[in-house]
Amino acid sequence: MGLLIGEVARRAGLSTSALRYYEKAGLLPPPSRVSKRRVYDSKVLGRIRIILLALDAGFTVKETKTFLSGYPVTTTPAERWRALASQKLTELDEQMARLNQMKSILNDSFQCACMRVEDCAECMPPSQRIS
Amino acid sequence: MGLLIGEVARRAGLSTSALRYYEKAGLLPPPSRVSKRRVYDSKVLGRIRIILLALDAGFTVKETKTFLSGYPVTTTPAERWRALASQKLTELDEQMARLNQMKSILNDSFQCACMRVEDCAECMPPSQRIS
DNA sequence: GTACGAGTTGAAGTGCGATTCAAGTCAAGC
DNA sequence: GCTTGACTTGAATCGCACTTCAACTCGTAC
Numbered sequence: 001m002g003l004l005i006g007e008v009a010r011r012a013g014l015s016t017s018a019l020r021y022y023e024k025a026g027l028l029p030p031p032s033r034v035s036k037r038r039v040y041d042s043k044v045l046g047r048i049r050i051i052l053l054a055l056d057a058g059f060t061v062k063e064t065k066t067f068l069s070g071y072p073v074t075t076t077p078a079e080r081w082r083a084l085a086s087q088k089l090t091e092l093d094e095q096m097a098r099l100n101q102m103k104s105i106l107n108d109s110f111q112c113a114c115m116r117v118e119d120c121a122e123c124m125p126p127s128q129r130i131s
Numbered sequence: 132m133g134l135l136i137g138e139v140a141r142r143a144g145l146s147t148s149a150l151r152y153y154e155k156a157g158l159l160p161p162p163s164r165v166s167k168r169r170v171y172d173s174k175v176l177g178r179i180r181i182i183l184l185a186l187d188a189g190f191t192v193k194e195t196k197t198f199l200s201g202y203p204v205t206t207t208p209a210e211r212w213r214a215l216a217s218q219k220l221t222e223l224d225e226q227m228a229r230l231n232q233m234k235s236i237l238n239d240s241f242q243c244a245c246m247r248v249e250d251c252a253e254c255m256p257p258s259q260r261i262s
Numbered sequence: 263g264t265a266c267g268a269g270t271t272g273a274a275g276t277g278c279g280a281t282t283c284a285a286g287t288c289a290a291g292c
Numbered sequence: 293g294c295t296t297g298a299c300t301t302g303a304a305t306c307g308c309a310c311t312t313c314a315a316c317t318c319g320t321a322c
Contacts, residue, residue, distance in 0.1 A: 006298065011262045016299085017281055025279090035288060037299055046252025049261050053240060058233040061279070068248055077248050081241035089237055092230050099223050099230070102189040106220055109184060110212035117199055117208050121177025130180050131142045137268065147269085148311055156309090166318060168269050192309065 002032075002039035012048045019048075026065045027051050058088055133163075133170035143179045157196045158182050189219055 009016045022028045028047065031038045047068075054064040063084060071080050112123040140147045153159045159178065162169045178199075185195040194215060202211050243254040 004298075013261065015281075018279085020300095021280055035299095036301095037288080043249070043252075045261050046249070049252055049255055050248065052261075053236065053255065055279095056233070057236040057240065058230075073247075077241050077245050077251050078243060080248075085237040085240075089234060092234055092237075096227065096230055099189075099227055102187070103220060103223055105184065105188040106216040106223075109188065109216075110208050112209060114208050116204075117181065117211075118174075118177070120208050121174075121180055124180055124184065130144065130176050130183075135269075146311080149309085151270095152310055166269090167271095168318080186309095191307095 001042065002034070003042060003044070005038045005040070008040050008044060008048070011045060012052075014048070022048075022051065022061075025061050027061065027068060057085070058092060059084065063088075132173065133165070134173060134175070136169045136171070139171050139175060139179070142176060143183075145179070153179075153182065153192075156192050158192065158199060188216070189223060190215065194219075 003011075005016045005019055008014075009019055012019075019028065023030060028044065028051070031040045031044065033039065050068070051064055054067055055061070059067065067080050067084055108125070110120065112120060114120045114123060134142075136147045136150055139145075140150055143150075150159065154161060159175065159182070162171045162175065164170065181199070182195055185198055186192070190198065198211050198215055239256070241251065243251060245251045245254060
């Protein structure tokens with residue numbers, strides 16, 4: 001029933017180093033050992049699935065740890081997720097706004113006929129002006 | 132007429148360390164010196180304006196250097212910008228797609244009634260399943 | 263002459279999420 | 293008893309855009 005780290009990595013599509021990293025970071029509980037080697041219960045795959053979902057959602061390793069073990073045991077997964085997700089959604093909206101701003105700058109800048117970059121200081125948009 | 136680094140920093144809204152960093156990175160030409168101190172011509176402010184616009188557009192320092200000095204002198208600013216911007220826009224669209232995917236995950240996950248995180252392995256979406 | 267403020271340098275540090283490395287441990291097969 | 297292969301550890305490395313640090317150099321004012 002016990003899985004060695006290589007087998008867990010293969011099934012999860014992760015590297016063994018990533019699994020050790022997650023363990024050190026507190027995402028995965030330290031498994032039992034047989035002659036120093038980590039031996040995992042297959043339940044760990046469920047936990048890894050959850051970890052990967054949280055990371056895919058944009059949570060940092062630290063935030064994911066908070067989701068997994070940073071709340072009183074009485075707090076349900078749904079409650080934890082809602083709390084963290086609303087924060088994260090705010091961040092993502094900020095990032096979207098930032099990306100849209102970048103796109104505007106990319107599309108709108110340097111439409112001048114200047115021959116050299118040095119000449120472009122003149123034709124810059126007002127918002128970018130420096131004293 | 133000459134500006135010391137502190138004055139340039141103040142006018143540009145940058146730190147002196149950032150200006151030295153840009154110089155080392157090849158974004159700013161090494162200015163003249165008076166007793167070891169950098170003395171800038173006020174034209175440098177125009178160049179800084181351009182650098183900040185490129186960085187605001189999402190270009191890395193390296194890409195910004197390419198824009199400023201990585202093309203034959205016959206290439207106009209508008210041509211350089213178009214070439215680099217189309218690449219960058221592709222990257223930004225990928226990032227937007229990634230952000231939208233994150234938002235979906237945040238909104239759709241953990242709507243279960245599980246009391247403990249360990250129970251949630253069951254109620255995960257199929258796309259996240261691990262062998 | 264000495265204190266002050268602004269500048270100089272190269273090296274090291276920051277945060278993130280891992281990966282890579284060297285050197286060692288261990289069980290199984292031959 | 294020796295090789296093989298999978299594992300173990302802690303430490304170092306990566307990329308990015310800077311910042312911070314210590315130790316030093318200047319010119320000016322008092």
